[in-house]
Structure formats: structure tokens, C-alpha cells
Amino acid sequence: MKICLIGLGYVGLPLAAEFGRLYETIGFDINQKRIDELQNGYDRTLELTSERLKAADKLEFTTRLEDIRSANVYIISVPTPIDSHKNPDLTPLIKASETVGKVLSKGDIVVYESTVYPGCTEEECVPILEKCSGLTFNEDFYCGYSPERINPGDKEHTVSQIRKITSGSSPEAAAKIDDLYKSVIVAGTFKASSIKVAEAAKAIENSQRDVNIAFMNELALIFGRLGIDTNEVLEAAGTKWNFLPFRPGLVGGHCIGVDPYYLTYKAESVGYHPQVILSGRRINDGMGAYVALQTIKLLIKKGSSVRGAKALILGVTFKENCPDIRNSRVIDIIRELEEFGVAISVFDPWADIEEAKREYGAIKIYNRVNGAGVLTNENKETAGGGRYNGEKFDALVVAVAHNEFKSFNPRSFVTENGAIYDVKGLYDRSQVDGRL
Ligand SMILES: NC(=O)c1ccc[n+]([C@@H]2O[C@H](COP(=O)([O-])OP(=O)(O)OC[C@H]3O[C@@H](n4cnc5c(N)ncnc54)[C@H](O)[C@@H]3O)[C@@H](O)[C@H]2O)c1
CATH class of the missing domain: 3.40.50.720 (NAD(P)-binding Rossmann-like Domain)
Structure with a gap:
């Protein structure tokens, strides 16, 4: 198992550090400054101390596409902002999917962590993965969605201490993805029945807080x-x-x-x-x-x-x-x-x-x-x-x-x-x- 995290922000980095204690892990980001800082043991989001970064001794950082080709599980945690009309701006998600599509091989799994609307993974991201890789979804490669629930600044509810929803594009992929997360998430996982259900669950968690x-x-x-x-x-x-x-x-x-x-x-x-x-x-x-x-x-x-x-x-x-x-x-x-x-x-x-x-x-x-x-x-x-x-x-x-x-x-x-x-x-x- 070789894991690659795409997007090393508030969500991607702590997760990369968890995986990087157990598995060979590569953290990929387009921001060279961020990568330089992480290579020097400094996380400017202040979520991880340099000790916690050091503890992830199987974790490496890169901005080079070639360095991530050997991974077989890709986890995408890039931003999903809104534009000036308050419509979803999927540009980072599309770009990250293109990146992964270029290095995807048979048997690989791509898990999305970015917050999206129900249907986004399969309707928007999967076609890009297929187009850029020339591979067929659910035959050559599989997808999953596992939303993140971390709360920046909260040192108690850190990534491994929060129960995590997982899902996959086939029962086998879902089981594999769930097992992978279970191995690092101390609080355990919840395997949702489909990718859409997992996407919707994340969207309503934050909407519920907003309405309250x-x-x-x-x-x-x-x-x-x-x-x-x-x-x-x-x-x-x-x-x-x-x-x-x-x-x-x-x-x-x-x-x-x-x-x-x-x-x-x-x-x-x-x-x-x-x-x-x-x-x-x-x-x-x-x-x-x-x-x-x-x-x-x-x-x-x-x-x-x-x-x-x-x-x-x-x-x-x-x-x-x-x-x-x-x-x-x-x-x-x-x-x-x-x-x-x-x-x-x-x-x-x-x-x-x-x-x-x-x-x-x-x-x-x-x-x-x-x-x-x-x-x-x-x-x-x-x-x-x-x-x-x-x-x-x-x-x-x-x-x-x-x-x-x-x-x-x-x-x-x-x-x-x-x-x-x-x-x-x-x-x-x-x-x-x-x-x-
Ligand atoms: N911050 C939170 O509290 C939180 C909690 C749960 C879920 N989320 C969701 O997780 C996702 C990521 O949020 P975040 O707060 O970690 O974002 P962030 O802005 O802190 O980090 C995103 C990282 O992705 C990198 N990036 C952007 N485009 C890229 C690309 N094409 N390829 C590789 N790297 C790229 C950026 O350089 C940046 O380092 C969003 O969908 C967000 O809604 C965030």
C-alpha cells in the first residue's frame, strides 16, 4: 500500500501524518513554499507540531508529478470554495483529478475528502479520471468518498479521534477503503451505503450548524x-x-x-x-x-x-x-x-x-x-x-x-x-x- 495525499492543507496534512506513521505516504501539493516548509518540519496552519511531523517517518513531500506515480491509493483534499455568485467553484477539484488521472494505474483507488454536493464525485470527478487515465471506472480503478470532520484549532478532536465516514464505488472498494481508514482512525469508521450518501452526510453536518x-x-x-x-x-x-x-x-x-x-x-x-x-x-x-x-x-x-x-x-x-x-x-x-x-x-x-x-x-x-x-x-x-x-x-x-x-x-x-x-x-x- 502506497498512499498519496493531494492537497496538504488543514485536512490533507494531518491525515498524511497519520498514514505516514504506518504506510509509505507521499504528500503532494502545488504550493512549493508549503512543501519547502513541511520538508523543514514547519506547518504554518499550526495544526501539527514538528514532533508530530517527525513521528510520520514514512511521509515524504513533493510537488513533482513523477514522484506520485508509484502510489496506489490517492486521497484528494483540495479546497472547494464558492465563486462570487456563491456557486461551487470546482476548479481545484478538477485540476487535482486531472493530476491523479495522469498517474493512475490499474487497480488504484481514488478517495475524495473535499466537501462537495451529493453526486459530485461520480458526476464531475470520475469522468476526468477516466479521460486523463484512459482507464474504466469500477473495472480498472475505483473511487471512494470520506469526508473530513476536523475542526481547526481544536487540539482535542484531532483527525484520528473523530469517527470517520467512508464509502466506495463497489462493495469491495468500500471495504478496502474502510479498512485503510480504520487502521489509523482510533475513533473508528462508519461505512456509508454509497458515495452519494457520504457526500450528502457531510453537506448536511455543516448546514445543520449553519441553520442552528x-x-x-x-x-x-x-x-x-x-x-x-x-x-x-x-x-x-x-x-x-x-x-x-x-x-x-x-x-x-x-x-x-x-x-x-x-x-x-x-x-x-x-x-x-x-x-x-x-x-x-x-x-x-x-x-x-x-x-x-x-x-x-x-x-x-x-x-x-x-x-x-x-x-x-x-x-x-x-x-x-x-x-x-x-x-x-x-x-x-x-x-x-x-x-x-x-x-x-x-x-x-x-x-x-x-x-x-x-x-x-x-x-x-x-x-x-x-x-x-x-x-x-x-x-x-x-x-x-x-x-x-x-x-x-x-x-x-x-x-x-x-x-x-x-x-x-x-x-x-x-x-x-x-x-x-x-x-x-x-x-x-x-x-x-x-x-x-
Ligand atoms: N479546514 C477545515 O476545517 C475542513 C474540515 C472539513 C472539511 N474540509 C474540506 O476539505 C477540503 C480541503 O480544505 P482545507 O481547509 O484543507 O484547504 P486548505 O486551503 O487548507 O488546503 C488545500 C491545499 O490544497 C492545495 N491545492 C490546491 N489545489 C491543488 C491541486 N490542484 N493539486 C494539489 N494541491 C492543491 C493548496 O495548495 C493547499 O495547500 C475542502 O473541501 C474543505 O471544505 C475542511
């Missing part, structure tokens, strides 16, 4: 108007045994805020126009603008002039304790406040400053606090990282609940009349002026 968070956000919109603290309501309601513990907030990243569009795209292609899923999406996508508006109201209430006010945003990554800034909805708060003429600074110990600037343009961003008794992890500091110099702001928005922020006194960042809006309910009600 949307419900909480809708409650926050209602209670905000009623002058009731949502966190206090949820704490009270949470004492009922079957009340689900979701919280309101921004929904960013490339899973919960993106995957539902894969499902709705497929639903629409068969003539069904989803209502619950899409209305949840609309509510969640509007939360950044709502937070900005609440902050503006607080500024006015506190007697500050809005135009030219200075605001500090705590956190710019898409979630807590994770360096990923892609599709972070914090940017919606920033852009909306900027429209009102507010000058924005961001402080985030996890974000890579250069990446944040590249992704979101010129934002004044700090990633270290001086003298506030916190931070510094060498890996999180980047060249050009600004140092917070004690400047006081008219407004503070707590956008991401990084662990480092918990020990802050939020008042220390603002002027005497400063307004504090806490999106995450990180601080006690008495320390802030408004919460979601």
Missing part, C-alpha cells in the same frame, strides 16, 4: 431590539435538558459558511429551491453589518463623533485559536465601520500580518501587545508585525474569542468614554457596553 447558528443570530436580532441580553437568555434556556447549546456569532471560514451553498446549488439543479438553508445563510451573512451598526449606536450614545473615530477590532481570523483568515466575516464589520468613516486597527496574535494585509488590503494590524501580560508564540510573530503601543480607542469590538484575549481588561484599550461591543460574550456584561 442562524436561529441564534435571529434571536440576537430580536433581543437586541427588545433590550434583552441574548447570552443571559441562552444561559437560562440552556438549563432545559434538550435545549441545544448554540451561540450567535459571525459564520466565516470555508466550511459552515460555504458548504450549504454546495447543497443548495445541487437542490436548485433538480428544481427545488431551499428556503430554510438559504434564509439561514442570509441571516448569518448579515451579522457583520449588524455588529458594526450596534457599535456606531454605542459610539453616538457615548457622545463620540462617528466620523474619524478610532476603533480597535480584537481578532481577524475566522475563528478562535486558529491562524486562518480566509473568508473571515470580521472583514464585514471592518468594511461597514469604514463606510461610516471610522479608522480601524486590528489586533490579532494568531493572524499572519502579511497574509491579512494581502487578503483584506490596508488594515492597521498589530499582533503583539506590549506589557499587557500576554502573548508571544514565536511562530505567530511575523516580520513587520506591529507592536501595540498603548494607544486608546473610541470603540473596541471583540470579534474573535482567542484564548489570549480572556485575560485582557477590555477597558484598558479604550478612552474614558470608549464603547465596547462584545460579539463573542467573552467578557462579563459589566465590562462591556453591548453584546450580541
Whole structure:
């Protein structure tokens, strides 16, 4: 058994490291910089330590097609984003399928891990594999789908500790794929009845979270108007045994805020126009603008002039304790406040400053606090990282609940009349002026 992982991001790398302890494994990525860093034992996603990378002593990294020809199981974990019209953008998946098609041999297995809509593997990817390899599906080669459930930044639910769904294009392939995953996934596997079922299961897992968070956000919109603290309501309601513990907030990243569009795209292609899923999406996508508006109201209430006010945003990554800034909805708060003429600074110990600037343009961003008794992890500091110099702001928005922020006194960042809006309910009600 020789395994090749295609796409070494948040999903592909941890899995490659698990397989690489037991089997000869090759990690393939088109990003040369990523490969160079991994060869030097550094994972910039901070999911794996250099010790864990070293423990995978049968794992090698490459960008060269020729190096992966000898594999017989290919596992594809490339991004599946949406385009500007919120339709699935299958370009990376198609490109990766072409790559594998070029090196596919008789008897090989190709497993897709990328999140897709039901039917995508067999309808979109398999024809490309067949075309590029000249081989016949389910005769010469087999496919599978095994969705990933990891949660970046979560060091408890790591890949081997999460039960994994597997599936295959024939009963024999399904059994083989299931056995392979079982050998590294400590939490065990669940063999789904078909590839489509496994694809659909993944799509609904994230859609369910999205809809549940949307419900909480809708409650926050209602209670905000009623002058009731949502966190206090949820704490009270949470004492009922079957009340689900979701919280309101921004929904960013490339899973919960993106995957539902894969499902709705497929639903629409068969003539069904989803209502619950899409209305949840609309509510969640509007939360950044709502937070900005609440902050503006607080500024006015506190007697500050809005135009030219200075605001500090705590956190710019898409979630807590994770360096990923892609599709972070914090940017919606920033852009909306900027429209009102507010000058924005961001402080985030996890974000890579250069990446944040590249992704979101010129934002004044700090990633270290001086003298506030916190931070510094060498890996999180980047060249050009600004140092917070004690400047006081008219407004503070707590956008991401990084662990480092918990020990802050939020008042220390603002002027005497400063307004504090806490999106995450990180601080006690008495320390802030408004919460979601
Ligand atoms: N990040 C998560 O929490 C998570 C969880 C479950 C599922 N997923 C799904 O897993 C998939 C991968 O997500 P990710 O977060 O690991 O993405 P990522 O952006 O972190 O990593 C993807 C990697 O694939 C590489 N890549 C892109 N195109 C390639 C190609 N044609 N050939 C080889 N390499 C290529 C990129 O250079 C990158 O290193 C997506 O479908 C995502 O929805 C992600």
C-alpha cells in the first residue's frame, strides 16, 4: 500500500501524518513554499507540531508529478470554495483529478475528502479520471468518498479521534477503503451505503450548524431590539435538558459558511429551491453589518463623533485559536465601520500580518501587545508585525474569542468614554457596553 495525499492543507496534512506513521505516504501539493516548509518540519496552519511531523517517518513531500506515480491509493483534499455568485467553484477539484488521472494505474483507488454536493464525485470527478487515465471506472480503478470532520484549532478532536465516514464505488472498494481508514482512525469508521450518501452526510453536518447558528443570530436580532441580553437568555434556556447549546456569532471560514451553498446549488439543479438553508445563510451573512451598526449606536450614545473615530477590532481570523483568515466575516464589520468613516486597527496574535494585509488590503494590524501580560508564540510573530503601543480607542469590538484575549481588561484599550461591543460574550456584561 502506497498512499498519496493531494492537497496538504488543514485536512490533507494531518491525515498524511497519520498514514505516514504506518504506510509509505507521499504528500503532494502545488504550493512549493508549503512543501519547502513541511520538508523543514514547519506547518504554518499550526495544526501539527514538528514532533508530530517527525513521528510520520514514512511521509515524504513533493510537488513533482513523477514522484506520485508509484502510489496506489490517492486521497484528494483540495479546497472547494464558492465563486462570487456563491456557486461551487470546482476548479481545484478538477485540476487535482486531472493530476491523479495522469498517474493512475490499474487497480488504484481514488478517495475524495473535499466537501462537495451529493453526486459530485461520480458526476464531475470520475469522468476526468477516466479521460486523463484512459482507464474504466469500477473495472480498472475505483473511487471512494470520506469526508473530513476536523475542526481547526481544536487540539482535542484531532483527525484520528473523530469517527470517520467512508464509502466506495463497489462493495469491495468500500471495504478496502474502510479498512485503510480504520487502521489509523482510533475513533473508528462508519461505512456509508454509497458515495452519494457520504457526500450528502457531510453537506448536511455543516448546514445543520449553519441553520442552528442562524436561529441564534435571529434571536440576537430580536433581543437586541427588545433590550434583552441574548447570552443571559441562552444561559437560562440552556438549563432545559434538550435545549441545544448554540451561540450567535459571525459564520466565516470555508466550511459552515460555504458548504450549504454546495447543497443548495445541487437542490436548485433538480428544481427545488431551499428556503430554510438559504434564509439561514442570509441571516448569518448579515451579522457583520449588524455588529458594526450596534457599535456606531454605542459610539453616538457615548457622545463620540462617528466620523474619524478610532476603533480597535480584537481578532481577524475566522475563528478562535486558529491562524486562518480566509473568508473571515470580521472583514464585514471592518468594511461597514469604514463606510461610516471610522479608522480601524486590528489586533490579532494568531493572524499572519502579511497574509491579512494581502487578503483584506490596508488594515492597521498589530499582533503583539506590549506589557499587557500576554502573548508571544514565536511562530505567530511575523516580520513587520506591529507592536501595540498603548494607544486608546473610541470603540473596541471583540470579534474573535482567542484564548489570549480572556485575560485582557477590555477597558484598558479604550478612552474614558470608549464603547465596547462584545460579539463573542467573552467578557462579563459589566465590562462591556453591548453584546450580541
Ligand atoms: N479546514 C477545515 O476545517 C475542513 C474540515 C472539513 C472539511 N474540509 C474540506 O476539505 C477540503 C480541503 O480544505 P482545507 O481547509 O484543507 O484547504 P486548505 O486551503 O487548507 O488546503 C488545500 C491545499 O490544497 C492545495 N491545492 C490546491 N489545489 C491543488 C491541486 N490542484 N493539486 C494539489 N494541491 C492543491 C493548496 O495548495 C493547499 O495547500 C475542502 O473541501 C474543505 O471544505 C475542511
